[in-house]
Amino acid sequence: MDNDNRELATLLPVLPILVELGANRHITATAETLGIPQSTVSRALARAAEVVGTPLVLRKGRGVELTPAALALIPKAGEALELVRTGLALAREESGQQFGRIQVAFQHTFGEEVLPLFIRAFTRENPGVSFDLQQGSRAFCLDLLAAGSADLALVAPTPPSSRTLGAEVLYSEPLKLVVPADHRLAGSSGVRLDEVRDEPFVMLEPGYGMRSIVESLCHQAGFRAHVAFQGQDLHTVRGLVSAGLGLAVAPPERGNAQQAQRGGLSRCEVNIAWPAARRDIGLVWRNRPDATAQATRFRDMVLAQGRDLLGAR
Known part of the structure; x- marks a missing residue:
């Protein structure tokens, strides 16, 4: 193995640590987020510094300060990780398997039956896909959607569609x-x-x-x-x-x-x-070109089959 490949072999496992450290500027927080010991983070940064030839962090109070070398490296590390994620998703798609994670926000009243019915129907055909679920008020759900922290939301009443949000009423129920x-x-x-x-x-x-x-x-x-x-x-x-x-x-x-x-x-x-006295329950999603294939597939299933699934309760 030549020297360039040895350096890459040393640096590649460190990329997720560098990207997370760039986001929070704190070694302990980086370790907690990644679920690894703090000592592992410190050793990884030391190995990366050896490859680069200069320190990547300087102690500053309880946190760390990124050196110019780190500030140059971390954005490229993030781009590299994103390319790998994209390649992994394409490889899995070619294999016929569906993986990934869908973020759904929902109001409390839809957690007992409505959302579980949708997820059960979807995971039967896509067993490798997992869900991040967050529940709260209507305002909370729409805020998560606007902030990019949710792919879709189940809310009532259904807001009107806009340039940034798509929305469709799934069903109406009496009050x-x-x-x-x-x-x-x-x-x-x-x-x-x-x-x-x-x-x-x-x-x-x-x-x-x-x-x-x-x-x-x-x-x-x-x-x-x-x-x-x-x-x-x-x-x-x-x-x-x-x-x-x-x-x-x-x-x-x-x-x-x-x-x-x-x-x-x-x-x-x-x-x-x-x-x-009725309320309209609807699905809301972000109109974004970078929406994940899994989130789009789940949205399309709910819009196409949601009424039938709920009618069979």
Whole structure:
């Protein structure tokens, strides 16, 4: 092996360490991110410095300062790693196997059934693909998408498509008025929302999709709801209603839509006759030319088969 090849053989294993160090400028953080001992990072940097012929880092407080040599090398190291990743993806594609990772953000209410159904259908045909899942409010999901930290998001209501975001409604579901089991409207066949304008409401916190939907419905009915309690998931909202602490507007509970009872607390769902109370659940994605093939394939599957998958629940 000639000298150039020996130097490359020494330097190539160090490239991921150099790139990560360039991002956070801290040896301990680099080790933690890569899941390797701090001593391994230090030894790797020492080997790289021997190949380059000059130090790559200088100690600076609790972190490190990159030398001019490191600042010249690290961008090229990043480019080299990206080329290798691209080549690996092409090689796997040629082999007929699908690998990679898809980042999906979703609102809490879609984590129990909707998203698992989509992932199960997709991984049957693409068993090598894995998912990074992040859940939170509608605003949280859309922020992740805008920041590039998610490939797709499941949200309600569905935002309009734009130059940077694509969006499509997957399905629409009715919303119900949830009342304590002993409420005067329990068992009613339908109710106008303005009939409860003077009663306290339990809602999700601002930033959640259901919060904006309920506020819009109340506005259409001619009043602004008095919010007695706020929560971060619909299980809590329904529990507070069961305890007689207010009313709520929520999607129907599956399995027992008319009445639910837990631990001595019970509630009922009542149809909302006016105004029309529904929510549209949609898939949102970034309009980017560098979207991964796996994310694009998952999006296309959900758009093509999502309604059928959900209808078979």
